[in-house]
Amino acid sequence: MTTKNNDIETLLAAMADGLRAKLGAETAADALMVGIHTGGVWIAQRLHTQLHNRQPLGQLDISFYRDDFSRIGMNPQVKPSRLPTSVDDLHIILVDDILHTGRTIRAALNELFDYGRPAAVTLAVLGERSGRELPIQADVVGRHLSLGEHEYVKLVGPDPLRLEVVEAP
């Protein structure tokens, strides 16, 4: 089952509404939006436009902060993280595509805090599924996804964006 493209637009609109409701339109426009590579950056780019955000868009590659480095090894295609030199006292909207175990968000928070001390971090995700392994929750969710035991969901893009459900081998 694949979600049609216009449904992604619906999810994005829901995320934008959720952020405006939670933070107020002004804070949502002034906060530092940070997308997590790769899917989170695609989502963040669209939200950045929809919320008329005034800051440059930040990007995080969490490869160096993963908890499984010694198991899966070094990835030579790490993309650069792009953040202002300091995040002190900034409100950050952290954006990712799918929230599953919570480990990616754990790594992203660790990396963000190596850049300084944010005033607050709000987590917005396109889709959320069961399988959390850490006490991490999103503040804004586009859609809660119900998946079968052996199903995985991933965001395909960047254009058009599509949520794909795949059977695990």
Added chain:
Amino acid sequence: MRRRNLQLDEHGRLRHLLTTEGLKRQQIIDILDTAESFISQEDQAVRKVPLLRGKTVVNLFFEASTRTLTTFELAAKRLSADVLKIAVSSSSAVKGESLLDMLRNLEAMQCDMFVVRHSDSGAAHFIAQHVAPHVSVINAGDGRHAHPTQALLDMFTIRRRKGEFAPLTVAIVGDIMHSRVARSQIHALTTLGVSELRIVAPKTLIPKHVESLGVHVFHDMKAGLRDADVVIMLRLQKERMQGALLPSESEYFQAYGLTEDKLAVAKPDAIVMHPGPINRGVEIDSAVADGPRSVILEQVTNGIAIRMAVMSMVLGRGPMEAER
């Protein structure tokens, strides 16, 4: 039984870095790509990351060095590793036995990596043959044989400045005979496939049979530099010379020192490199070393990123047998 490349583990992954000889092109490219990820977008100082937290890196230097020692230490610390620095004087008669004893002691203290600089060619290989399976060895320079991280940071610098390797004419100038850097550079440049690789030096400083490595030899510097894209200057390795191979430093400078005048025959956008430390007025004059085409200081910054890349690749090569 087929002899395996000592640098690779049984899955073909890089376990030690001992020499650029025998590295496949894609392995070199992977190292350069990994180093790229450590250089921040604005080319500022490399950020600290937690990749090697909990690992212990031992800098085992049997030969003097400040620059290489410092950049390896910085690289390990930027990866959040713990670093031990052991400077062993060469006069402490390092015979095979006591070296192995030292290694066993260090391994008992749970060290994960040895970065080795030694005045004997083959020292790093010897150590790599005797370390425990989970331990990696990085060669920081052994005798006249190899200095792979220097060559890799030079390749990285060339790629950042010039893009593709294929169209380049590269000239290496100076004391090739005694230079482990030159040997490592020659292997890397031929593997990466540059258009033309030239050696420029007096006869006394060129090893026999060097042409078999795929290089063109020049004794006239202007001829050797004509239309070059990259000029790599080497330091006169006086400490490794035995016998009178040169008349004097000033005569060397006349014929083989890099001046603006000699550089003028290279391409207008040619870059000038030097592994350091530079001898101003011997192999290079100040106007060039400090001039707009010199990338000597970039090489130093790139050295940290390359060393971070190599350390994280060998220690993070993936599951080891013991974990299966």
